Amino acid sequence: MTSTQLGAAGSEGLDSEEPHGLDETAFYREVRSFSFWFEAVEGYLEGRPHGYVPSTPDEELDPRRRERLITTLCNYCVGEAAALEGASGMVRLAPNHNSRIFMATQVADEARHLEVFLHRLGELGVTDPELEVRRRAHPSIVAFKHQLLELVDAGDWDAAVFALNVLLETLEFTVFRHHARTADVITSQILDGVVSDERRHLGFGENTLGHHLVGHPTDRTRLIEIKGHLDSLVMGALDGAYGDLGLHRGERPKLGRDYLQAVERLGILS
Amino acid sequence: MTGTSQVHQTLETDREVADDDRRTFVLDETGFKEVPKRWRRFYRHWQGEGDSLGPNEVICPVCKVVIRSTREFRPGDRVYCMPCMSRMVVVRRDDGTLEAEVTY
Numbered sequence: 001m002t003s004t005q006l007g008a009a010g011s012e013g014l015d016s017e018e019p020h021g022l023d024e025t026a027f028y029r030e031v032r033s034f035s036f037w038f039e040a041v042e043g044y045l046e047g048r049p050h051g052y053v054p055s056t057p058d059e060e061l062d063p064r065r066r067e068r069l070i071t072t073l074c075n076y077c078v079g080e081a082a083a084l085e086g087a088s089g090m091v092r093l094a095p096n097h098n099s100r101i102f103m104a105t106q107v108a109d110e111a112r113h114l115e116v117f118l119h120r121l122g123e124l125g126v127t128d129p130e131l132e133v134r135r136r137a138h139p140s141i142v143a144f145k146h147q148l149l150e151l152v153d154a155g156d157w158d159a160a161v162f163a164l165n166v167l168l169e170t171l172e173f174t175v176f177r178h179h180a181r182t183a184d185v186i187t188s189q190i191l192d193g194v195v196s197d198e199r200r201h202l203g204f205g206e207n208t209l210g211h212h213l214v215g216h217p218t219d220r221t222r223l224i225e226i227k228g229h230l231d232s233l234v235m236g237a238l239d240g241a242y243g244d245l246g247l248h249r250g251e252r253p254k255l256g257r258d259y260l261q262a263v264e265r266l267g268i269l270s
Numbered sequence: 271m272t273g274t275s276q277v278h279q280t281l282e283t284d285r286e287v288a289d290d291d292r293r294t295f296v297l298d299e300t301g302f303k304e305v306p307k308r309w310r311r312f313y314r315h316w317q318g319e320g321d322s323l324g325p326n327e328v329i330c331p332v333c334k335v336v337i338r339s340t341r342e343f344r345p346g347d348r349v350y351c352m353p354c355m356s357r358m359v360v361v362r363r364d365d366g367t368l369e370a371e372v373t374y
């Protein structure tokens with residue numbers, strides 16, 4: 001692209017090549033389409049059958065670090081199973097086809113996340129990953145999963161979007177990003193790919209709910225109530241994840257910031 | 271993810287090509303792959319300490335990706351974050367810095 005092509009820089013004078021020049025309808029049609037999803041995931045997952053480049057050498061982990069990683073991944077599996085089951089139920093609840101199509105892409109993403117974490121557990125020597133997940137799961141994340149699925153089963157789209165795409169996604173996004181910086185190289189590559197997917201999920205949650213609340217501001221009260229029920233579970237899950245990652249208490253509040261900022265932007269602070 | 275040195279290199283190769291009312295920029299690829307090819311140069315990963323924003327860049331408050339434009343940002347500009355599908359408007363904070371604020 002050249003400056004001549006760009007022309008005068010008026011507020012609506014952006015080149016059509018620029019995403020910021022799209023109108024709102026064209027933007028949502030683009031980003032919530034299957035082709036957008038397919039080209040995006042192809043960009044960072046091609047040649048990574050289990051979420052990482054196969055030729056990457058695996059690091060030798062000392063037994064304590066390996067144990068911690070297994071517990072961490074087991075808890076990630078609970079979160080991902082919650083997201084997979086929740087999102088698949090939400091395909092049916094979606095109020096329009098646009099959201100339904102997006103949720104279908106999220107189902108595929110969450111299934112992949114569960115698969116790559118289970119596969120990594122196998123590589124770490126866990127012979128029965130499903131059993132190990134049940135044994136090592138923290139009560140908070142398990143309880144959160146139950147609450148989320150209750151909202152889905154009740155057919156409550158707004159509450160389910162809030163619980164899954166705002167609360168759980170922000171929690172995962174925060175923890176995974178932090179963990180990717182300190183993990184062994186294979187786990188780190190897996191987490192980077194998962195984080196790239198979670199960006200779409202949490203963005204969908206915040207924007208869908210934010211848009212809904214503009215037209216239905218009184219629904220905020222109900223979401224604040226739901227947040228009240230789920231808050232301790234989210235914080236419990238966050239605390240469990242910090243402990244498994246071996247984080248000192250002093251480092252923990254910083255990681256809760258993304259979560260607080262997201263609910264604050266939506267005006268869902270209790 | 272790219273290293274810090276690559277970011278500096280990328281910023282330097284964003285050639286400033288005009289200096290009229292608003293500066294315009296030619297954007298190069300940044301190694302960002304989370305959107306289809308045609309949109310990739312409009313986004314990059316924030317590299318943490320040592321990284322800085324150009325006049326044509328803002329951070330997405332939702333997903334923390336750096337959003338870029340072919341022209342310098344001004345308050346009131348509409349901005350889209352494709353990686354997280356958010357719609358934003360550029361605002362000027364009290365300290366004079368530009369930020370993106372989510373609009374629903």
Ligand SMILES: [Fe+2]
Nearest residue numbers: 080083110113
């Ligand atoms: Fe996930």
Ligand SMILES: [Fe+2]
Nearest residue numbers: 083169198201
């Ligand atoms: Fe997700």
Ligand SMILES: [Zn+2]
Nearest residue numbers: 330333351354
């Ligand atoms: Zn974003």
